[in-house]
Amino acid sequence: MTAAAPEEERGAAGSEGGRSAPPSGRPESGGRRTDPGSGLTRAYLFAQRAARALVRGAHTNWRRSLHLRVISTTLVLSLLVMAGLGYVLISQVRSGLLDAKIGTAVNDHRAGLNYALAELQENETGDRDRLMYNIANELADRSGDTGLYGVVILPSVDDELGWVGEKLEEAPDKKLEDSVPERLIDQIRDSMGDQQYHTYARIQSDTDGTEDPALVVGAELTHAYELYYVFPLQHEQEILDLVQRTVALVGTLLVILLGLIAYVVTRQVVTPIRSAAQSAERLAAGDLSERMTVQGEDDLARLAVSFNDMAGTLQEKIQELEELSKLQRQFVSDVSHELRTPLTTIKMAGDLLFDDRDELEPAMRRSVELLQSQVERFEELLADLLEISRHDAGAATLGIEPSDIRDAVMKAVGDAEQIAEKRGIKVIMRLPADPCVAEYDPRRINRILRNLVVNAIEHSEGRDVVVTAAGDRDAVAVAVRDYGVGLKEGEEHLCFDRFWRADPARVRTTGGTGLGLSIAKEDATLHGGWLQAWGMPGQGSQFRLSLPRHAETELRGSPLPLVPPEFSLGRAYPREGEDTT
Template sequence: MLGMSKSIYRRLLVSFLATVLVGLGITGIVLSFFTKEYIYNAKEEELLRMAKKVNTAIHNSNEVNKRLLDKLAMLDESFDTRIWLFDTKGKIVATSMKDEMFTGKSVAVSIADNVLKGKSAVTELQIEGLDDPMLSVSVPWGEGENVYGGIILHAPIEGIEKTFGQMRESILWATLFGVLLSTIMVSYLSWSISRPLRTIERTAAEIGRGNYAERVQVDTSDEISDLAQTINTMAQKLEKVEQERHHLEQVRNDFLANVSHELRTPLTAIQGFLEALQDGLVEEEEARQKYYAVMYTETMQVNRLVDDLMDLMKLENNEVNLVKFPVDVADVMNRVAFSFHQEAEEKGLHMGVEVEDELPRIYADKDRIAQILKNLVKNALKFTSAGEIRMRASLDGEYVQIQVIDTGMGIAADDLDRIWERFFKVDRGRSKNNKGTGLGLAIVKELVELHDGKCRVESSPGKGSTFTIWLPRIKPEN
């Protein structure tokens, strides 16, 4: 992550500095070029205007005398510029300065020719004895056909170049300031980007190590925040998947352990009885018949376990197709009660059915509803040794409520939430003689939910249990 941070910093710094340098460089060059052109042109135009005014003042004077020199000196002070006069041969004959060091010097032939032809000239003069170049303008001296020579007004280029130097220095300082500001901005920007990225990297590493409870804490509101939110969502889903995986693993282990336990008990009994019969240890026919009866009972227990497992697997895999028709709940309840009547009498229990008058029908699979009630009654019979078992049906809003009430041993509060789990058996130590697969209530729950219904259990130890299911009623036609 540190390397990436350095890379981000380096890229941002280079790009910012390049932008600043190129931008300021181009701006400086363009500004210098146009400014220089503007200053030069303005100075040239100013010098031309002043040169024409000088000519207007002296166009009637064709001889160099004290009066002309005084006039030139006065104009020099007024215009603050140097004035030279040259004759038709290009010789400087008068200057506005008191010293005459340039008198007698010659100007360029091309300038003299143009001026004598009545044209103005603008140039950088190089005069003997003058080290620095001068920006000069030349106009004819005289009027009309009477041209006595030329008038030169000039200003040192040094001042203009000094202005340009100051401008270039200002641009350089602006560039240095831009570089410094860019470095500060890049440092802050790099830190603001790399800090949340390092947080994301550490969190992602924790998630990669299997710590799915980790979350990215980012206090920004940009694309990095969106990335952090995406990682948090992914971590949440991974955490949920991991929890489901652990749960499924635990369910699988419990399933294998429970199936092994449920199969081992009857198979061990069958194996023991078969060995006794094979070894001839049971000689009496009556005893052998008892052994056969026990083996048959244990075989039926294994068969019921397999049937219940197949039913539960089909329900959980959505492989059970309901054949729904209008079902009379009272009829199903009476049939179920009749099928368990003899077993209830043998245990000294009263089996009762209570149905509310004009109870509406339900739209359901009749055989599956009967299976639900049989599982609930069978469960009640196993854990009820005295008292009664009642089935009761009544209307409850949009549902038909069916209850199976017993006066059995009851269920502890800690077990109520687990009563619908596969292979869960209440009070295993006290119910060893009660044969069962531990799948009946799990099948009940799946079948009820398949009918878009719901189920609940209420119980207290020693006071019996009440299993309640709600199944949607058939709505009356308007």
């Protein structure tokens, strides 16, 4: 493979027309080579995304589904309980089996030890090796046809062979001489007398190399020999494995059964709750005729009855409020229309008197001027009442046309110029160089901006007013900032209520009906825009109007911040000459 790369490079360099020839034995694929690792990378990324999506889906279902949480919790707790009970049960069974086996093994070993000692006393002379061999085989024969244990006699002197007695027809491949642990041998040799010791070990097989558990019991036979009994624990291990499988099977079935029980019980509770939630959602959406189905006489049935009673009461109250609101709107509209005729007559008479005020006495002249101003204010109030009634009735319409928001700002500032000059206030405009065209109703937007500018002048406490306009790809915005009395906490929402005033004791110098900001809020909402307020006591306030570029589109953000930028610098007022845009 190391020679293939140079051949490909030579083939690429020597091909005609600047086109590289494909390597020998490989199909041409449009002049591109496929990286073998790229497929693995894509598969890994796909698996990673799939795993993340699975985790997110499981987490979402866990948060949203009470049914799933109850069942999952029941399964987990049941599994933990069954695991704990199974562990205790298996531990008890294992302890009982081993204790019984140890008792039997010690008794058998004691009997074999006594027999071996008796044989040694009767045959003190003779071939010692032959005697030990016979004793080992005799003791092994006593284990019965099943070969319950094997017998090992080891000399106390190292590097000497011992004697093994076992049922060869039962375990011909077991290496009993290697199954006696060294720790047990050392423990017996360090002891005094014929005290018995036991420990656990492994019996290794010559055929397949497997190791079976075993119990080894040993004691000193004479000063020169030690007697060991090796008891296989295969039968006990089989019993323990059977108990473990039985516990695992019963535990699994019990956990599944508890899960099914939890599913059925939870479903009986969750289904009515879901039905109640759906009914509440439809009721909140305006379907006042929505009612729950009542089944039975239990707690859930009483919940359904209470819900239906509540829904019926709400429907009655809402209908009463709708009728009352309809009558109020109709009354306001009728009164506004009916007052227009006498107001027109009064205004005509007042205009005549106002035109000839110079010929009147000073006291009469002042009365005529007050009459003229109050008639004009009364006319504005009637116009605002009519506009509010249109919004309440849902009859307000928009005359949408593409317009530059900068023109609306300049017109609003121009309309309020005389008021600002009287109070010695300078209105500063910060307008972008590029057009900020949006689709809106110029009449309503001009009214909003004029109202915001006049209110800023009214509450600026003699300081300048800053009007800023900006636009981005999706929206345009205008912010009107003053440095006057400001707003207290919570008043940024109350200021849009009808006839609300921040300071009732404050004397109005520019008139006003108390409906301007309410109408402005309704006009902004009608455009799908926002009209928001910010303020701090003694730090001034800022009102921001945000409109979408295109009508019938959702407004997701504003090009201007609601909180003035100078507050992010830790100062209440901008420094002289500082640009706060």
